[in-house]
Amino acid sequence: MQAPELAVSRWFNTPSPITLADLRGRVVLLHAFQMLCPGCVAHGTPQAQRAHALFHHAGLSVIGLHTVFEHHAAMTPVSLEAFIHEYRLTFPIGVDQASADGPIPLTMARYEMRGTPTAILIGRDGRVRHHGFGQEDDMALGAVIGTLLAEPATS
Template sequence: MISEWINSAGLTLEDLQGKVIVIDFFQLWCPGCNKFSIPLMEKWKQKYIDRKDIQLIGIHTVFEGHSQQTPERLRQYVKEKNITYPIGIDKYISSQRLPETMIRYHIRGTPEMAIIDKNGRIRFQHFGGFNTAVAEELIDTLLTEK
């Protein structure tokens, strides 16, 4: 479902086992992504930088404007914004209107964020903006769970 990774050689389910996972589904030209979810992910990256039991992931899931939101432009954007967490490029199949991950996980649009506990259960999934304090409190709680 991921055609290419940026800032990572690629992540496997084994890599993520036993970790809290925060996934930001975003697009380059999404205003909510640029003003809300991407800065939030960078904030959380700094907050949890010393923790080994959390993984932040961005999924660039393009469902419109494919010619403007290319992997080359994404790599340039990641470099300009100094984004350091792994970013996967959602696999696009030209015969489908939506990319693979978006279809399989019923992503409604961008930004959409999911928080998954250490046992692989989705504990939070939201499209658009949300109360970041509540989400951060959930992450902190999940990090204390076994």
């Protein structure tokens, strides 16, 4: 499936908004998380930071997506900014745009995410190539990233 565009209300760690169209030709790791999600804090977010550090220069763009579908009042942009600082996250992070129709944010709904953490890999061609939910082994995710990075760039 072609990766749906991100619906982001605010960005952190980037001077300007990011679109998937801008990243065409690069492999994208979309890391969906909530700062109050134990699996995100203990595993998913550190894994995304490691992937960013290891593969950024090889053509991987890591994008964090703070997708809040519960505890809305506690997870404000001010709280997220402190979280990003405390955990020393250096990859761009967008705040998933709230839906007018319910608690599930727009990007989360577009990708049919079941919860957080979710790791989505998008190939150089803009197609979703991996959609993982929950804790994924570093080696297994790294193998998929390596496979996608080895594929030739599309023209």
